[in-house]
Amino acid sequence: MSPSYDEMHDASGGVRPHYEAFDAWLETTSFDEVAHKRRQAEISFHRVGITFSVYGEESGNERLIPFDIVPRIVPSAEWKMLEAGLRQRVHALNLFLGDIYGEQRILRDRRIPAELVLDNSEYRKEMQGLKVAGNVYSHVSGIDLVRAGDGEYYVLEDNLRVASGVSYMLENRRMMARLLPELFARQQIAPVDRYPDALFDILRECAPSGIDNPVVAVLTPGAANSAYFEHAFLAQQMGVELVEGADLFVQNDMVYAQTTRGAQRVHVIYRRINDDYLDPTVFRPESMLGVPGLFGAYRAGNVTLANAPGTGVGDDKSVYPYVPDMIRYYLSEEPILHNVPTWQLRNPDDLRHTLDHLPELVVKEVHGAGGYGMLVGPASTRAEIEEFRARILANPGNYIAQPTLSLSTCPTFVESGLAPRHIDLRPYILSGRRIHVVPGGLTRVALREGSLVVNSSQGGGTKDTWVMEN
Secondary structure, eight states: OOOOOBSSBOTTSOBOGGGHHHHHHHHTSOHHHHHHHHHHHHHHHHHHTOEEEOTTSOTTOEEEOOEEEEEEEEOHHHHHHHHHHHHHHHHHHHHHHHHHTTTOHHHHTTSSOHHHHHTOTTOOGGGTTOOOGGGOSOSEEEEEEEEOTTSOEEEEEEEOSOOOOHHHHHHHHHHHHHHOHHHHHHSOBOOOTTHHHHHHHHHHHTSOTTOSSOOEEEEOOOTTSTTHHHHHHHHHHHTOEEEOGGGEEEETTEEEEEETTEEEEOOEEEEOSOGGGSOTTTSOTTOSSSOTTHHHHHHTTSSEEESOTTGGGTTOTTTGGGHHHHHHHHHOOOOSSEEOOOEETTSHHHHHHHHHTGGGEEEEETTOOTTOSEEEGGGSOHHHHHHHHHHHHHOGGGEEEEEOOOOOEEEEEETTEEEEEEEEEEOEEEESSSEEEOSSOEEEEEOSTTOOOOOGGGTEEEEEEEEBOO
């Protein structure tokens, strides 16, 4: 791997211009004072209840996601490039989803293998020919970016189904503004606190036609879900009802919520449950999380589901290598943001190359998430590599491989003091009549020394992300 790009320091060790104010604050602040502020943050996060559950552990075992006080800072010009690239990418992905559930031109023109779409477990044949409000499928998208040793940004993956983590972005900013008000007073840092209002506006925009004052609800699987805090947080911030499947019913292809004031029509559902559990009469019949008849109401155009069912095809890792071609195909533009080079193991040549270089590569399941179902070759033992080799050989089409990028680092407070740790960035993109990119996003940090896995379920933490406005 090439040396990591340091977000705060240049190659000669000097502080980059956009970090100078923060560096000056560090120079005049004692370690004890920083430690005190970190404890304040932890106590506050516990009080607010910002925790997540880890699946596979004992029920009720909730953790606090570690928060680091050193922000990730992005200069204005750099952000403008990222913003344009994110807008372009999400636009093309929404056009792709509309196409594959419509005329399927891209498949007929063989710009992407038809079997990757039509045989994909995330493809929903029930969506074929169904017109969605505003032709938007992924209303809320999270695009994971990494910066490699060459200083260039790359898209690591697209999240078009349920892009989580935005509540941590918002709470991290509130915490930093409370802990370091003098830095916010001295600098122009783009605000992120308008996100709930922007989300609410986007959801209302995509309501069924003819509705003047649409009612929005957030649909959660319930308190046992790992992201339940976020579901409740967003509903509260938008001033809308947080509902579970049992709170809703369908009558005459209309969706209603049971309230203390009686039944109330619901026009837009920001759903935080997977496709399979939405409607037991259409998808998994054993599901107790969804609403019988919900998909019929959706098909009739009487309710909008955000994000739309079937968006998972667009963020599947086997489809990811074709996104740059989608941008060229639908927009007649060159991609602003590039993919990480990717080998598709369903192809014999790519499979052979990957098996020959397993200790050097990162291998991922095409449907994997959360840092699970993957091999980081340089960080794995010989036994782990050989065990993963057997899994690949048993089902090559289930995997892709990528070079092991040396993710950029940002100084982070650890037990021994300030040390570089690898980070990524998940900006959030809202799509409605226009595409809105939230200035910043969630920076995730791998707290274990040398680790490249930033996921909270794998021991990662978070940082505030500052986009400079000047």
